[in-house]
Amino acid sequence: MTGGIQAQIERVRAELTSRPEGLQRHVGRVLTEALDLARAWDVDPDRVELATWGHDLFRAASPAELVTMARAAGVAVEAPDLAEPVLLHGPVAAAVLEARFAVSDDEVLAAVRDHTLGLSEMPMLAKVILLADKVEARKRQRAPVMKQIRRLARRDLDLALLCWADWKWVEERTHGWQSHAQHWHARAEWVRQHHGEVALPPRVPETADN
Ligand SMILES: [Fe+2]
Numbered sequence: 001m002t003g004g005i006q007a008q009i010e011r012v013r014a015e016l017t018s019r020p021e022g023l024q025r026h027v028g029r030v031l032t033e034a035l036d037l038a039r040a041w042d043v044d045p046d047r048v049e050l051a052t053w054g055h056d057l058f059r060a061a062s063p064a065e066l067v068t069m070a071r072a073a074g075v076a077v078e079a080p081d082l083a084e085p086v087l088l089h090g091p092v093a094a095a096v097l098e099a100r101f102a103v104s105d106d107e108v109l110a111a112v113r114d115h116t117l118g119l120s121e122m123p124m125l126a127k128v129i130l131l132a133d134k135v136e137a138r139k140r141q142r143a144p145v146m147k148q149i150r151r152l153a154r155r156d157l158d159l160a161l162l163c164w165a166d167w168k169w170v171e172e173r174t175h176g177w178q179s180h181a182q183h184w185h186a187r188a189e190w191v192r193q194h195h196g197e198v199a200l201p202p203r204v205p206e207t208a209d210n
């Protein structure tokens with residue numbers, strides 16, 4: 001396939017029009033949030049748009065379809081994924097975007113792949129997409145604490161991610177759900193980094209000689 005990022009955006013957006021309307025509306029709300037965060041953090045809006053249109057391309061696929069697509073695309077399918085195949089929708093979308101839509105931007109692919117569970121090391125683009133996905137208007141209605149996480153994301157993306165992970169932890173323990181190992185590992189690393197930062201000497205304004 002030829003064409004730059006605009007052509008990729010158009011192709012992925014066109015693909016999404018065949019998906020359920022509710023899902024399309026969710027992606028539209030995520031785009032509003034993601035572009036807003038992109039402005040705040042100086043992230044390229046085209047890359048944000050491409051990742052947003054692509055992140056949930058397979059969110060409405062059935063569990064069996066997701067497992068089949070994952071195996072066909074060479075995505076690792078572990079026991080937790082078989083127990084909850086919806087977890088595969090990001091990795092499958094990233095694999096399909098690369099193979100069928102010629103997306104070669106590693107950060108866009110990482111943002112799509114890891115938008116559900118997070119990863120200990122994420123590019124800023126991936127942090128923007130994950131948080132935009134979690135704080136879009138409908139989700140703020142469902143879980144009002146997302147309003148605070150949304151506000152925090154404009155001040156400190158990493159702390160917003162950690163707060164989201166803490167909220168998720170409480171949800172999982174409250175409902176008796178398992179924590180996915182990838183997410184748990186990411187959260188542990190975010191905690192470590194956050195407290196490492198707290199233990200550092202206070203920041204000083206940057207000058208020419210420091
Ligand atoms: Fe998703």
Ligand SMILES: [Fe+2]
Pocket residue numbers: 026030055056133
């Ligand atoms: Fe989403």
